[in-house]
Amino acid sequence: KFLQDAYHALVRTLAALHDVDPQAVGLADFGKPGNYFSRQVARWTGQYRACETQTRPDMDWTIAWLERNMVPDDGQTAIVHGDYRLDNVMFDADTPDMIAVLDWELSTLGHPFADLAYQCMGLRLPQDGMIKGLEGIDRKAQGLPEEAEYVAQYCALRGIAPPENWAFYMVFSFFRLAAILEGVLHRAQSGNASNPRGMNTMSRSIATLAQAAKHTAQGRVS
16 A cells, blocks of 8 residues: 555555746746657767667667657646656655655756656666666555556646657656666776676666667557
8 A cells, every 4th residue: 555655645645746847936037948758868869879888779779669650739838857766755754754855966948748757767668787676566556556557647637648658658768767877887888886796787787678679669569
């Protein structure tokens, strides 16, 4: 019951964040409006190429797929957290009430479905990876929602239609996280870290994310 209530709190908070009018709270210039995914794909592709530590065919494939299948700008703009996941929120010690959202380093004005897909990505990631997910867990037994159920709850809370092109948003989420980790790995290999085992683990995690992005685009996962 606690986990079920906690996930309800997660989706309620995310929906409430995205319903905030940036202009009304003095954040109209918090980021560039419009064409969010087009700009983000270009930005993270550029950063990935600048930090590329090895050839990763699945990342190359995913970048090309994202560019070919770019979603049109639908005019939705919200304050997006950029790293919204269970690790970055705080709950009351005795209840599943959420009391804080942490780590706003990647926040900006963007498309709300980026945050939604990024959180749902955790439901698909393996349990034993560097970034641990909930893949393979009996969610019903744990009181956790299925991905479609979670997305439906979010849309109902905001009074919006279910997202079209859901696969694109999920592929983008895997790609973006892989690009971020590639940058971290590049800095580590450049002398800012000295743990070869940790770097190998990170490299495998990047490969896992790139493969997940490709498989999602190909419809090989739900």
